[in-house]
Amino acid sequence: MTVLEVKDLKKRFGQFYALNGVNFELSEGEIFGFIGPNGAGKSTTIRILLGILKATEGSAKIFGKDAWNDAVEIHKRIAYVPGDVNLWPNLTGGEVIDLLVKLRGGKSRKRDRERYIERFELDPTKKCRTYSKGNRQKVALVAAFSSDADLYIFDEPTSGLDPLMEQVFQECVTEAKHEGKSVLLSSHILSEVEKLCDRVGIIRQGEMVETGTLSELRHLTRTNLLVETKEPIDSLYQLPGVYDISVNGKAVSFQVDTEKLDAVMKHISPFGIVKLESAPPTLEDLFMRYYGNERKQAAGGDS
Amino acid sequence: MLRSMTKHTGSLAKFMLRRDRIRIPLWLIGLTFFTFIVPLAFDQMYESQHERSALAETMNNPAMIAMVGHGNLDNYTTGAMTAHNMLLMTAVVVGLMNILLVIRHTRADEEDGRLELLRSLPVGRLANLNAALAVLIGTNILLALIIGFGLYALNIESMDLEGSLLYGAALGGAGLVFAGAAAVFAQLSENSRSATGYSIAVLLIAYLMRAVGDVSNDALSLLSPLGWVTRTEAYSNNVWQPVLLLLIISIVLFILANYFNAIRDLGAGFIPAKPGKRNASPLLQNPLGLAFRLQRTGMIAWGIGMFVLGISYGSVMGDLESFFEGNEMLEQMLIGVEGYSLTEQFIPMLMLVMSILATVPPVMAMMKLISEEKKHRVEHLLARTVSRTKLIGSYVLLAVINGFVMISLAAIGLWSAADAVMEDGFSFSAIYGAALAYYPAMLVMIGGAVFLIGCLPKLTGVIWFYIAYSFIVLYLGGLFQFPEWVGKLSPFGYIPQLPIESLEPLPVFFLLMIALFLSAFGFKGYRMRDIEG
Numbered sequence: 001m002t003v004l005e006v007k008d009l010k011k012r013f014g015q016f017y018a019l020n021g022v023n024f025e026l027s028e029g030e031i032f033g034f035i036g037p038n039g040a041g042k043s044t045t046i047r048i049l050l051g052i053l054k055a056t057e058g059s060a061k062i063f064g065k066d067a068w069n070d071a072v073e074i075h076k077r078i079a080y081v082p083g084d085v086n087l088w089p090n091l092t093g094g095e096v097i098d099l100l101v102k103l104r105g106g107k108s109r110k111r112d113r114e115r116y117i118e119r120f121e122l123d124p125t126k127k128c129r130t131y132s133k134g135n136r137q138k139v140a141l142v143a144a145f146s147s148d149a150d151l152y153i154f155d156e157p158t159s160g161l162d163p164l165m166e167q168v169f170q171e172c173v174t175e176a177k178h179e180g181k182s183v184l185l186s187s188h189i190l191s192e193v194e195k196l197c198d199r200v201g202i203i204r205q206g207e208m209v210e211t212g213t214l215s216e217l218r219h220l221t222r223t224n225l226l227v228e229t230k231e232p233i234d235s236l237y238q239l240p241g242v243y244d245i246s247v248n249g250k251a252v253s254f255q256v257d258t259e260k261l262d263a264v265m266k267h268i269s270p271f272g273i274v275k276l277e278s279a280p281p282t283l284e285d286l287f288m289r290y291y292g293n294e295r296k297q298a299a300g301g302d303s
Numbered sequence: 304m305l306r307s308m309t310k311h312t313g314s315l316a317k318f319m320l321r322r323d324r325i326r327i328p329l330w331l332i333g334l335t336f337f338t339f340i341v342p343l344a345f346d347q348m349y350e351s352q353h354e355r356s357a358l359a360e361t362m363n364n365p366a367m368i369a370m371v372g373h374g375n376l377d378n379y380t381t382g383a384m385t386a387h388n389m390l391l392m393t394a395v396v397v398g399l400m401n402i403l404l405v406i407r408h409t410r411a412d413e414e415d416g417r418l419e420l421l422r423s424l425p426v427g428r429l430a431n432l433n434a435a436l437a438v439l440i441g442t443n444i445l446l447a448l449i450i451g452f453g454l455y456a457l458n459i460e461s462m463d464l465e466g467s468l469l470y471g472a473a474l475g476g477a478g479l480v481f482a483g484a485a486a487v488f489a490q491l492s493e494n495s496r497s498a499t500g501y502s503i504a505v506l507l508i509a510y511l512m513r514a515v516g517d518v519s520n521d522a523l524s525l526l527s528p529l530g531w532v533t534r535t536e537a538y539s540n541n542v543w544q545p546v547l548l549l550l551i552i553s554i555v556l557f558i559l560a561n562y563f564n565a566i567r568d569l570g571a572g573f574i575p576a577k578p579g580k581r582n583a584s585p586l587l588q589n590p591l592g593l594a595f596r597l598q599r600t601g602m603i604a605w606g607i608g609m610f611v612l613g614i615s616y617g618s619v620m621g622d623l624e625s626f627f628e629g630n631e632m633l634e635q636m637l638i639g640v641e642g643y644s645l646t647e648q649f650i651p652m653l654m655l656v657m658s659i660l661a662t663v664p665p666v667m668a669m670m671k672l673i674s675e676e677k678k679h680r681v682e683h684l685l686a687r688t689v690s691r692t693k694l695i696g697s698y699v700l701l702a703v704i705n706g707f708v709m710i711s712l713a714a715i716g717l718w719s720a721a722d723a724v725m726e727d728g729f730s731f732s733a734i735y736g737a738a739l740a741y742y743p744a745m746l747v748m749i750g751g752a753v754f755l756i757g758c759l760p761k762l763t764g765v766i767w768f769y770i771a772y773s774f775i776v777l778y779l780g781g782l783f784q785f786p787e788w789v790g791k792l793s794p795f796g797y798i799p800q801l802p803i804e805s806l807e808p809l810p811v812f813f814l815l816m817i818a819l820f821l822s823a824f825g826f827k828g829y830r831m832r833d834i835e836g
Binding site: 084 | 834
C-alpha cells in the first residue's frame with residue numbers, strides 16, 4: 001500500500017524553481033532515504049508534504065489525502081523531526097515533549113516517553129535555552145518516537161548527535177520499521193541511509209535524478225576492482241567502461257561500469273590473475289557520481 | 304599577575320565599542336533628547352511662577368511623591384520642576400541601559416560561547432569584564448557631560464551650570480551603580496536572562512524602597528541609590544555628596560564583580576540554576592496555553608504597568624482644577640463644555656492615552672505569532688494536528704482578552720485612585736464605561752494586525768505606525784488644530800468622548816464590523832499562504 005505519493009512536484013519562490021519535478025513513492029513499512037546536497041530541495045519537499053508550503057504544481061499525497069488540504073487529518077498519523085530544531089527557550093525539554101505529543105493528538109504513551117528520554121540520555125528538567133543543538137534534536141526525537149505515528153518524517157535528524165546517539169536513533173528507526181511503520185529519512189550521512197533505507201532517492205537542483213532500491217542503483221554504478229596479474233594488462237585504457245586506473249607495481253585498481261563487468265573480466269583473465277578484490281559501490285560513490293559530475297562540469301572537465 | 308589577568312582589556316573595549324557603535328549612540332541620543340525637551344516645554348507651558356506653584360500644589364500628594372520623589376515645591380522654578388519630574392525617571396532608564404549593556408557584553412557573550420573563543424587567545428581572565436566596565440564608565444561619563452553642559456546650554460534662567468552638571472553627574476553615577484550591580488549578577492548567575500532579571504529586580508526594588516521611604520520613612524529611601532539621586536536637589540540646594548556615594552558604591556561593586564570573576568570557572572555561576580518542570584501542566588498542552596505561557600511574564604508586566612498608569616492619572620484628579628487654572632496650553636487642548644467640570648472633561652483625553660497604550664500589549668500578543676513563525680517554531684505545531692485556523696485563532700483570542708484586561712486594569716486603577724483623592728469622586732460605571740468605549744477601536748487595531756499577519760506578513764510592522772499615528776493625531780490634534788478628517792483616519796477618532804458625549808451605537812457597530820472583516824481576511828490569508836522561515 002502506498003503511504004506517500006509525490007507527483008511532478010514543483011515549487012516556485014519568485015522566479016526561482018526550488019523544486020522542478022520531484023517524483024517518488026513510499027510504501028507501507030518501507031524506509032525511504034532522501035539524499036542530496038544542501039539546497040537541492042529536500043527540506044522544501046518535506047515542508048510541502050507537511051502542508052507548511054503550498055505546492056506550485058503537482059501533487060503530494062499522504063495516506064491518499066492531499067498534503068495541503070487535509071494537513072490536520074494527515075498529521076494525526078505522522079511524526080516529524082526538523083533538522084534545525086528551534087524550541088521555546090523558557091520551557092523545559094519535558095514540557096516541550098508533552099506539548100508536542102499532546103498537540104499531535106492520539107493517546108499519550110507515558111511509558112514510551114520515559115523510555116525514550118532514558119535511551120537518548122536527555123535531561124528533561126532543563127530549559128531549552130541551555131540545550132545544545134544535539135539536545136534540542138533529542139527533544140524532537142523523543143517527542144516523535146513516543147507518539148504513535150504511522151509515518152515518520154526526519155529531516156537530517158542526526159546532524160547534531162554524537163555517534164552513540166546516532167546509533168540509538170538507528171535502533172529506534174529499525175524498531176519502528178519492525179512495527180510496520182513507514183519512514184522518510186532525509187540525510188547527508190550516507191552510511192546511515194545505506195544502513196537503514198530500503199530505497200533511496202537522489203535529488204539535485206530540485207529534480208529527483210534517481211530513485212530505486214540500493215541494488216537497483218548499484219546497477220547503475222561502478223564496481224571497484226583491485227587486480228594483480230602475472231603479466232601487465234594490455235590496453236586497459238582503451239576498454240569502454242573503465243575509469244580511474246591507478247597502477248601500483250603489479251597491482252592495478254580501477255572502477256568498472258557494472259554492465260561492462262563481464263567484458264572487462266574476459267579481457268583481463270588471459271593475463272593470469274593472481275589476486276582479485278572487488279568491492280560493491282557504496283552509496284557515497286553513487287552520490288559522488290551525481291554530485292561530483294556536477295562539480296566537474298562546473299570546472300569544465302569531462303568524465 | 305593582575306597585568307596578565309587583564310591583558311588585552313583595551314582591545315576588547317575597542318571591539319565592544321565597535322559592536323555598539325549604533326546602540327550606545329542611540330541610547331545617548333534618546334536620553335538627552337528627552338532630557339532637553341522637557342525643560343524647554345516646561346519653560347513655555349508654565350511661564351509665570353504662579354502657574355508653576357499651582358503645578359507644585361498638584362504634586363504635593365502621596366501618590367506623586369511615591370512616583371517622582373520629593374522636590375523643592377516651595378521654590379518651584381523650571382529647573383526644580385525638571386529635576387523633580389524627570390531626574391528620577393531618567394535615572395531608572397539610565398540604570399536599565401547600563402544593565403542591558405553590561406549583561407550583553409558579559410554573561411550573554413559567555414553563555415553563547417563567544418567568550419570561550421576569546422579566552423582561548425592570549426586574553427586575560429578579567430579582560431572582558433573590565434573592558435565592558437570601561438566602555439560603560441566612558442558611556443556614563445559622556446552622558447553626564449552631554450546632559451550637564453547641554454542643560455546649561457538651553458539657557459533657561461533657573462538652570463545654572465552647577466545644577467546642570469550635578470543633574471548629569473547624578474544620572475551618570477546612578478548608571479554606574481547599576482552597571483556594577485549587573486556586573487556582579489553576571490558573575491553570580493549562569494545565564495544572561497536571569498542575570499538581567501536579577502539586575503532589573505534590584506533596580507525596581509531600589510525604586511520601590513525609595514517610593515515607600517519618601518512617603519513614610521526617610522531612612523528606607525536613604526538605603527536606595529535612587530533615593531540618593533533625588534537627594535542631590537539639583538537646581539535648588541545642589542548637594543554633591545550623593546554623587547560621591549554613588550561613585551564609591553559603584554567602585555565597590557566593580558571590585559566585587561572582579562573578585563567573583565577571578566575565582567570562578569568560565570561558564571559557571573554561583574546561583575545554581577534550579578531544575579525546571581519534568582512534565583507540562585495540562586494548561587500548557589494546547590496552542591492557546593502555549594501562546595499564553597510564552598508571553599505570560601510580559602503580559603503581567605504590562606498589566607501592572609497599565610494599572611499603575613491608571614493610578615497615577617487618578618491620583619492627580621483631586622488637584623486638577625487648580626492645575627487647569629491658568630494653563631492655556633491644556634485649555635486649548637480640551638474643548639469647553641457647559642455643565643461638566645474640567646476634571647470630567649479631562650477624562651476622555653486620559654482614556655484616549657490609556658486605550659492607545661492598552662492597544663500595545665494585545666497587538667504585541669498578536670505579533671508574537673509572526674516572530675514564532677520566523678523562528679521556525681510554528682512548524683512544530685502545524686506539523687501536528689493543529690490547523691492554521693486554530694493556531695491564529697488562539698492568538699486572536701489571547702489578544703482580544705489581553706486588550707480587555709489591559710483597558711480594564713487602567714480604568715480600575717484610575718477610578719480607585721481618583722476615588723481616594725477626590726472629595727466628590729466619579730462613579731465607577733462612568734469611568735469604566737468611558738474606558739470600555741474605546742475597546743471597539745482596540746479591536747480594529749487587533750483586526751489590522753490579524754489582517755497583516757494573514758495577508759501581508761512582510762509588512763506586519765505597519766500596524767505600529769498606525770498606532771503611533773493614532774496617538775499623535777488624536778492626542779496632539781487639538782493642540783496643532785489638525786482638520787477633523789486627519790483624526791477620522793484612526794479608529795480611535797470615532798469613539799465618543801464619554802462622559803461628556805453620549806454613546807452612539809452606529810460607530811461602535813461599524814468599528815466592530817471592520818474589526819471582524821479584517822480578521823476574516825487575515826484568517827483566510829493565513830490559511831492560504833506559505834509559512835515562512
